[in-house]
Amino acid sequence: xxxxxxxxxxxxxxxxxxxxxxxxxxxxxxxxxxxxxxxxxxxxxxxxxxxxxxxxxxxxxxxxxxxxxxxxxxxxxxxxxxxxxxxxxxxxxxxxxxxxxxxxxxxxxxxxxxxxxxxxxxxxxxxxxxxxxxxxxxxxxxxxxxxxxxxxxxxxxxxxxxxxxxxxxxxxxxxxxxxxxxxxxxxxxxxxxx
Amino acid sequence: xxxxxxxxxxxxxxxxxxxxxxxxxxxxxxxxxxxxxxxxxxxxxxxxxxxxxxxxxxxxxxxxxxxxxxxxxxxxxxxxxxxxxxxxxxxxxxxxxxxxxxxxxxxxxxxxxxxxxxxxxxxxxxxxxxxxxxxxxxxxxxxxxxxxxxxxxxxxxxxxxxxxxxxxxxxxxxxxxxxxxxxxxxxxxxxxxx
DNA sequence: CGCGACGTTGATTTGCCTCAACGATTGTGG
DNA sequence: CCACAATCGTTGAGGCAAATCAACGTCGCG
Numbered sequence: 001x002x003x004x005x006x007x008x009x010x011x012x013x014x015x016x017x018x019x020x021x022x023x024x025x026x027x028x029x030x031x032x033x034x035x036x037x038x039x040x041x042x043x044x045x046x047x048x049x050x051x052x053x054x055x056x057x058x059x060x061x062x063x064x065x066x067x068x069x070x071x072x073x074x075x076x077x078x079x080x081x082x083x084x085x086x087x088x089x090x091x092x093x094x095x096x097x098x099x100x101x102x103x104x105x106x107x108x109x110x111x112x113x114x115x116x117x118x119x120x121x122x123x124x125x126x127x128x129x130x131x132x133x134x135x136x137x138x139x140x141x142x143x144x145x146x147x148x149x150x151x152x153x154x155x156x157x158x159x160x161x162x163x164x165x166x167x168x169x170x171x172x173x174x175x176x177x178x179x180x181x182x183x184x185x186x187x188x189x190x191x192x193x194x
Numbered sequence: 195x196x197x198x199x200x201x202x203x204x205x206x207x208x209x210x211x212x213x214x215x216x217x218x219x220x221x222x223x224x225x226x227x228x229x230x231x232x233x234x235x236x237x238x239x240x241x242x243x244x245x246x247x248x249x250x251x252x253x254x255x256x257x258x259x260x261x262x263x264x265x266x267x268x269x270x271x272x273x274x275x276x277x278x279x280x281x282x283x284x285x286x287x288x289x290x291x292x293x294x295x296x297x298x299x300x301x302x303x304x305x306x307x308x309x310x311x312x313x314x315x316x317x318x319x320x321x322x323x324x325x326x327x328x329x330x331x332x333x334x335x336x337x338x339x340x341x342x343x344x345x346x347x348x349x350x351x352x353x354x355x356x357x358x359x360x361x362x363x364x365x366x367x368x369x370x371x372x373x374x375x376x377x378x379x380x381x382x383x384x385x386x387x388x
Numbered sequence: 389c390g391c392g393a394c395g396t397t398g399a400t401t402t403g404c405c406t407c408a409a410c411g412a413t414t415g416t417g418g
Numbered sequence: 419c420c421a422c423a424a425t426c427g428t429t430g431a432g433g434c435a436a437a438t439c440a441a442c443g444t445c446g447c448g
Binding site: 389390391392393394395396397398399400401402403404405406407408409410411412413414415416417418 | 419420421422423424425426427428429430431432433434435436437438439440441442443444445446447448
Binding site: 061063064067069071083084087093116120123124126127130131132133134135137138139140141142144145146147177 | 255257258261263265277278281287310314317318320321324325326327328329331332333334335336338339340341371
């Protein structure tokens with residue numbers, strides 16, 4: 001089980017005794033998902049947090065017109081979950097799908113609660129994690145409300161240069177909030193300008 | 195100092211010993227802001243979390259065209275802060291302004307850190323608080339990407355029926371992400387339908 | 389090879405914005 | 419207490435960014 005990335009990730013925010021680290025790792029479950037495979041489907045109750053060690057996932061919803069909207073990408077080193085469903089333990093609306101062959105480590109909600117009791121430091125870690133996620137969602141909300149599609153694309157490129165190379169265009173379109181057709185036209189415009 | 199609302203709010207998520215409660219309250223500072231007064235200006239570093247006990251605040255940004263976009267309203271019982279600035283302690287982009295004459299309780303970031311050390315339970319409380327905020331921002335992001343202005347307005351009405359009566363139209367427009375003019379036209383349409 | 393997924397391009401439509409003008413209400417200084 | 423300004427919402431004309439619909443080329447893959 002490849003826990004190095006995750007452990008070094010955590011160590012940035014809290015310092016763990018060796019036995020705490022060991023205990024934490026013992027609560028994890030590893031899993032592989034093949035490209036186009038689902039980790040969570042619409043209507044499922046999300047009862048794990050997922051950390052990606054290899055590959056890339058996407059979390060998205062499908063609206064009433066059948067259009068997809070991507071809430072987040074999760075390449076190596078990122079966490080993903082349908083937070084609404086995870087917190088409320090109600091059926092969620094998100095779908096989590098593998099964009100590439102992907103390997104993950106999962107912490108179930110029950111194990112997380114036990115972990116909080118036994119090693120309260122982890123409350124801190126996850127608080128910080130959620131705070132960071134909140135900030136990025138706030139910024140994105142402002143951006144979707146105040147920027148043109150072209151500006152949103154430029155921001156995306158600057159923020160995630162590595163992701164851009166790796167993802168099919170339609171996913172980037174679904175992330176910044178335009179149709180694939182418009183995204184294509186926009187891109188040729190941007191290239192022509194340069 | 196009117197701490198009842200805040201304390202009962204906290205008690206929903208963690209249980210406090212009397213002396214813990216007392217200690218927590220001792221860290222708070224109360225403040226009054228007059229209608230149209232600012233609690234935070236663009237470029238300020240946000241170093242307090244604010245809990246509203248009376249009145250109503252709004253947190254918003256101004257884009258390059260001078261248009262306002264409201265990130266959140268905070269009536270009685272709600273927390274507000276520029277999370278980006280609060281976490282990074284960098285100058286932020288949000289403005290927090292009083293819509294009505296407002297009374298708040300504030301917890302400084304330094305006091306919050308001390309509180310976390312002395313009463314670690316509060317890590318849990320604020321984690322839960324941030325989680326809820328994250329969920330609502332995620333939903334709103336999806337809504338802005340997938341719904342028409344009219345649907346977003348209907349959602350707003352359903353979700354915050356009390357706020358709708360209380361707020362000037364232009365603020366609701368800036369929250370759901372349309373111009374005041376368009377909002378007005380939309381409203382007459384909606385009314386005509388019924 | 390043939391099929392499905394992906395990206396491209398064009399014609400047309402539409403949701404929402406911009407700008408401008410105008411009442412109604414609120415508030416404020418003389 | 420009045421006069422005048424500022425704020426707020428309304429309405430209309432025109433414009434633009436992005437969606438929709440449709441057709442087509444290309445690639446990777448069973």
